[in-house]
Structure formats: C-alpha cells, structure tokens
Amino acid sequence: MTIPAPAPLxxxxxxxxxxxxxxxxxxxxxxxxxxxxxxFDELGFHRTTTAAIAERVGTAxxxxxxxxxxxxxxxxxxxxxxxxxxxxxxxATTEATDDPVQIVRxxxxxxxxxxDEKPGHVRVFFEYFxxxxxxxxxxxxxxxxxxxxxxxxxILQGMKDGVIAWQDPRTASFALFGMCNWAYQWxxxxxxxxxxxxxxxxxxxxxxxxxxxxxxxxxxxx
Amino acid sequence: MTIPAPAPLxxxxxxxxxxxxxxxxxxxxxxxxxxxxxxFDELGFHRTTTAAIAERVGTAxxxxxxxxxxxxxxxxxxxxxxxxxxxxxxxATTEATDDPVQIVRxxxxxxxxxxDEKPGHVRVFFEYFxxxxxxxxxxxxxxxxxxxxxxxxxILQGMKDGVIAWQDPRTASFALFGMCNWAYQWxxxxxxxxxxxxxxxxxxxxxxxxxxxxxxxxxxxx
DNA sequence: CATTCAGCCGACCGGTGGGCCGGTCGAATC
DNA sequence: GATTCGACCGGCCCACCGGTCGGCTGAATG
Numbered sequence: 001m002t003i004p005a006p007a008p009l010x011x012x013x014x015x016x017x018x019x020x021x022x023x024x025x026x027x028x029x030x031x032x033x034x035x036x037x038x039x040f041d042e043l044g045f046h047r048t049t050t051a052a053i054a055e056r057v058g059t060a061x062x063x064x065x066x067x068x069x070x071x072x073x074x075x076x077x078x079x080x081x082x083x084x085x086x087x088x089x090x091x092a093t094t095e096a097t098d099d100p101v102q103i104v105r106x107x108x109x110x111x112x113x114x115x116d117e118k119p120g121h122v123r124v125f126f127e128y129f130x131x132x133x134x135x136x137x138x139x140x141x142x143x144x145x146x147x148x149x150x151x152x153x154x155i156l157q158g159m160k161d162g163v164i165a166w167q168d169p170r171t172a173s174f175a176l177f178g179m180c181n182w183a184y185q186w187x188x189x190x191x192x193x194x195x196x197x198x199x200x201x202x203x204x205x206x207x208x209x210x211x212x213x214x215x216x217x218x219x220x221x222x
Numbered sequence: 223m224t225i226p227a228p229a230p231l232x233x234x235x236x237x238x239x240x241x242x243x244x245x246x247x248x249x250x251x252x253x254x255x256x257x258x259x260x261x262f263d264e265l266g267f268h269r270t271t272t273a274a275i276a277e278r279v280g281t282a283x284x285x286x287x288x289x290x291x292x293x294x295x296x297x298x299x300x301x302x303x304x305x306x307x308x309x310x311x312x313x314a315t316t317e318a319t320d321d322p323v324q325i326v327r328x329x330x331x332x333x334x335x336x337x338d339e340k341p342g343h344v345r346v347f348f349e350y351f352x353x354x355x356x357x358x359x360x361x362x363x364x365x366x367x368x369x370x371x372x373x374x375x376x377i378l379q380g381m382k383d384g385v386i387a388w389q390d391p392r393t394a395s396f397a398l399f400g401m402c403n404w405a406y407q408w409x410x411x412x413x414x415x416x417x418x419x420x421x422x423x424x425x426x427x428x429x430x431x432x433x434x435x436x437x438x439x440x441x442x443x444x
Numbered sequence: 445c446a447t448t449c450a451g452c453c454g455a456c457c458g459g460t461g462g463g464c465c466g467g468t469c470g471a472a473t474c
Numbered sequence: 475g476a477t478t479c480g481a482c483c484g485g486c487c488c489a490c491c492g493g494t495c496g497g498c499t500g501a502a503t504g
Contacts (some may be wrong), residue, residue, distance in 0.1 A: 005373050022480065044352050046268045060483040065463065067481095088256075101433075127349045130266050151459060155432070165434040171415070171423045172432050175401045178424075184401025193393070201393045202400075209431035210377070210394050211323075212387040244450060271491060282453040284494080289451095293492065 029067045031057050033081070034120075037041035040046065041120035045075065045128045048116045076136045078124045083143045085114060090150055100158030101207070107151055108203040109196070111180040115187055122184040147174065176206050229372040251289045253279050255303070256342075258296045262379040264340035267297065267350045298358045300346045305365045306338060312372055322380030323429070324397065329373055331418070337409055338417035344406040370395065398428050 025170075035056040039048040050071055054061040068074050115122050132140060152173040158164035171176040177201045187198055257278040261270040272293055276283040289298050315328040337344050354362060374395040380386030386394075401424045409420055 025481065028481080034267065048354075050463080052462075054483095059481095061462090062464080062483050062485095063481075066483090071462065126261075131268075157435075163434055164432050165297065166425075167432065168415070168423060170408075171420060172427065174404060175424055175427045175432075178402070178404025178407075179397045179400040182396060182404060185400075186396050193390070198393060201390060202397055204389075205394065205397045205431065206427065207431045207433045209429045210380075210386050210397075211429045212381075212385055250451080272493080273491075281451095284454080285452050287493065288453095373459065435486090 017100070025067075028057070028059070028063075031076065032064055032067055033077055037078050037118070037120035037124060040078070040128065041076070041123050045131050072132055072136065075124060075128055076132055076140065078121050079129065079132070080143070081142050082114065082118070082121050082125045083140070083147060085198075086147055087143065087150075088111060089114075090147065100154045100161060101163055103154040104151070104206070106205050107154075108176065108180050108206070109199045111177075112187065112195045112199035112202070113181050115184045116189050117188060119184070126181065126184065148177070151176065179206060239361060247289075250279070250281070252286075254286055255296065255299055259340065259342035259346060260299050262300070262350065263345045267346075267353050291431035294354055294358065296402070297346060297350055298354055298362065299345050301351065301362050302352070302365070303342070304336065304343050304347045305362070305369060306371055309365065311336075312369065322376045322383060323385055324378040326373070326428070327399055327425050329376075329403050330347060330398065331421045333399075334405050334409065334417045336422070337406045338411050341406070348403065348406065359414070370399070373398065390436070401428060 032053060036053045037175040038049070038165065039047070039056065043052075048159055050064055051061045053062045053074070066076075068077070090103075090107065093103055093110075129137065129140065152169050155164060155173050155176075156169045159166050159169065180199070183198060183202070187193070187195070189195070193201075254275060258270070258275045261274055261278060265274075270424070272286055273283045273363045276286045279286070283375040286296075290299070312325075312329065315325055315332075319325065321331070351359065351362065374391050376397050377386060377398075381388050381391065402421070403422070405420060409415075409417070415423075
C-alpha cells in the first residue's frame with residue numbers, strides 16, 4: 001500500500017526514464033531543461049528551487065515533476081546531453097579523418113564551441129557532478145571516461161605516428177582537457193575572442209607551447 | 223542586550239572576524255577547517271551538515287558556531303587560506319628570480335603541490351566559490367584576480383624578454399591555469415606520479431607543446 | 445575565594461523546499 | 475457520447491538543517 005518502494009528498477013543507467021512524451025510534451029521537457037540549466041548556472045544547483053524552474057518555464061511545480069522524477073534527474077539529463085554532444089562530435093571527426101593531430105584539434109574546437117553554445121550546461125557538467133546521487137554519478141562517469149579514453153587513445157596514436165612526442169599520454173590528455181575545459185571559467189560568448197580563436201590558440205599552445213622559437217630545442221628542463 | 227546585532231562591521235573583507243582565539247582555541251579552529259574541507263570534498267558543500275563537521279571534530283555543533291559565524295564563513299576561510307598560500311609562494315619566487323620562465327615554472331609547481339598537499343581545499347576553491355554570499359564572493363575574487371594578474375604579468379614580461387612568443391597573454395595564462403588547476407580533477411596524492419612530475423610535465427607542455435621535434439616549425443595551423 | 449572569560453554544549457526552533465496527492469481539462473479514439 | 479490518457483496544477487506535508495539560546499565548566503587573574 002503505502003510502501004515507499006525505494007528502487008523498483010535498479011536501472012537508471014542509460015535511458016532517461018519517465019515521461020514517454022508526446023510531441024509537444026517533448027518541447028516542454030526541453031524548455032524545463034533549458035530553464036534549469038540557466039538557473040543552475042546563475043544561482044547554483046541548490047539555490048535553484050524547483051519552483052523557480054517551473055516559474056521560468058511558466059508552469060506549475062507539479063508539472064516539472066511530471067517530466068522529471070526528481071530534481072537531480074534534471075541535473076543528470078543536462079549532464080547527459082552535454083556528454084552525448086561531445087561523443088557525437090568526436091564520432092563525426094573520426095569518420096572524416098585519421099590524423100591524430102586533426103582529431104585533437106577538433107576536440108579542442110568542440111569543447112570550446114560547446115562552452116560557447118551552452119554556457120549554462122557546462123558549469124552543471126563540471127561543478128554539480130557530485131550533486132548527483134551515487135548511481136547516477138556512476139553511470140555519468142562511464143560516458144565521461146569513454147570520451148576521455150578516446151582522446152587519450154588519439155594522443156597515443158599520435159605518438160606512435162611520430163607526430164606527438166613520447167610522454168605520459170594520460171597527463172598529456174588531461175593537459176588538453178584542462179586548458180579547454182577551464183575556458184568555461186573565463187570565456188564569455190560575445191567577448192573579445194570568438195570560440196574559434198580561443199580553441200585555435202589553446203590548441204597551438206598544446207601542440208607547440210608558448211615558448212618563443214628562439215629557445216625551442218632548449219626544452220622544458222631549464 | 224539581546225539585540226541580534228546583525229552586522230556592526232561592514233567589513234568581512236580581509237580579517238576572518240569572529241573568535242579572537244586563545245592558543246588552543248586556534249587549534250580547534252584549524253581542526254574545524256580541516257574537517258570541513260575534507261567533508262566538503264567528499265560530500266559537497268550542501269550535503270555536509272554543520273553537525274557532521276562538529277561530529278568529525280568531536281565537538282558539539284554549537285562549538286562550531288563558536289568559531290565561525292556561519293557555515294559559509296568556514297567556506298570562505300578555506301578559500302582564503304588557499305589563495306593566501308599561493309600568493310605567499312609567488313612572492314617567495316619573485317624574490318628569488320626575475321626570469322619569467324622560472325616564475326611560470328614555479329607557479330605550475332606551486333599549484334600542483336598545493337593540490338597534492340590539501341586536496342580537499344582545492345575543490346572548495348574551485349567548485350564552491352559561488353556558494354559564498356555575494357560580499358564574500360567579491361572579496362574572495364579580489365585576491366583571486368590579483369594572483370591571476372601577477373601570473374599574466376609574468377607571461378607578458380616573458381614576451382617582452384623574447385623568451386615567450388607573442389600572443390594573447392590572457393589566453394596563455396588561462397591555458398596555464400587550466401592545465402594546472404584541472405589537476406585536482408585527476409591527480410591523486412600517492413598515485414603513479416608525484417606532484418613534481420606532474421607539474422614538470424605540464425610546464426613542459428605549456429612551454430614547448432606536445433608536438434614531436436620533427437614537426438616543430440610547422441606550427442599549429444596545419 | 446570571587447570574578448571573569450573562553451571553550452564548550454544540549455536542547456530547541458523555524459523556514460525552506462523537495463516531492464506528492466488528488467484532481468481537472470481537452471483532445472483523440474472507437 | 476463514453477472512454478482514455480497525457481498535460482497540467484493548487485495545495486499540502488514534513489524532514490531536515492542552519493542557526494540560536496542559555497547555561498555549564500575550569501583555568502587564569504586579582
């Protein structure tokens with residue numbers, strides 16, 4: 001009867017679940033996601049109440065719960081959308097080229113472009129990951145790790161091809177991610193630089209460093 | 223008498239306020255800070271209750287409030303400690319050398335070393351900044367900006383000296399910060415690499431890039 | 445030995461906000 | 475025109491947690 005029914009399905013992994021959705025309902029769902037992402041970005045996850053999300057969409061709070069089982073499911077959906085976007089872009093790139101350097105260049109471009117396109121979503125992705133309940137965190141991490149693994153593999157391939165110097169591929173890939181992901185902290189759409197300019201510059205640094213040509217060959221161990 | 227006295231001093235800026243502290247009390251304060259940082263790191267700011275902090279220290283919740291006016295004051299203190307540490311290390315470096323390259327190298331080292339030393343504090347610094355109330359955020363940002371400005375200035379000096387190639391110093395400095403700061407996401411003390419190894423590798427990438435010597439001169443615009 | 449003051453705490457409170465209940469409405473469908 | 479089903483919502487509940495209050499203790503201080 002009034003049994004709480006803790007977790008009938010131990011499968012929140014891939015499918016978003018809840019809300020099979022009928023046409024226009026899908027739009028509402030997207031609206032809620034967008035409103036939530038914006039608010040999470042502006043106020044942070046906790047200061048954003050579900051009522052505020054509803055208000056921004058122009059519906060009642062209960063409607064939000066018609067589309068999402070819980071507040072953190074919204075968070076998860078935003079997260080998922082972002083990483084799926086990156087994975088899709090990666091696939092498109094590797095279908096077009098095998099060159100590791102080009103792949104890495106595309107990765108930098110994709111990340112900064114996505115930061116430009118959906119600024120709100122990015123902060124969610126990076127800062128509110130741990131607000132997810134453990135199971136959701138786990139299944140989110142799977143995709144995340146997949147993407148990181150793909151990029152690291154591309155870098156490793158570059159080393160085998162002789163276009164990237166031998167070094168720890170893990171550190172190298174995290175250096176790339178660091179530079180690009182960090183852009184969400186300072187890059188602002190409509191600012192002085194376009195996202196293409198930013199990713200080009202970051203990629204150039206990643207590939208060739210900031211050192212002047214004059215001291216190239218001197219290496220890092222000064 | 224029983225006047226709440228909301229905020230007699232509109233000056234939360236620098237001084238931590240509250241708790242002048244007498245000897246052993248200062249230790250308690252540090253213990254609370256440490257416990258809070260650890261819990262914030264593990265659970266996140268909001269899931270960490272002040273009761274949990276107290277319990278970890280082995281005192282009552284009210285004791286925590288004897289040392290800190292509010293939960294977010296603890297957050298601020300952690301933040302402040304971290305940035306003060308970085309600024310002090312920077313000062314020490316610039317007293318020892320004028321070489322921009324060496325300064326940048328030290329910055330990378332300092333950041334990763336601090337991540338190694340106080341892993342809990344770092345996440346607080348980067349992820350819970352916006353949990354601070356506006357005024358505290360503002361005064362925290364001042365120090366943050368100062369540090370960033372110092373590093374950017376060093377990089378700019380390097381360009382003037384001809385040891386760093388001309389480019390947007392802002393992007394360059396954020397690339398450096400990105401690489402180093404991001405380490406808190408993946409670097410684990412006691413892992414395969416020491417923090418020195420990590421910062422050396424990151425600095426090498428920042429200065430010379432990952433490209434193999436074979437294609438140097440080809441530049442980034444492939 | 446009286447006073448003071450920091451350290452410390454048990455017990456309490458009140459607001460907040462996630463989440464649910466029980467429903468209405470309107471458009472398909474048969 | 476009866477049935478169904480998804481979109482939608484007003485109103486409510488209640489656990490939880492930040493923060494406070496009033497008071498105890500013991501070591502200095504005089």
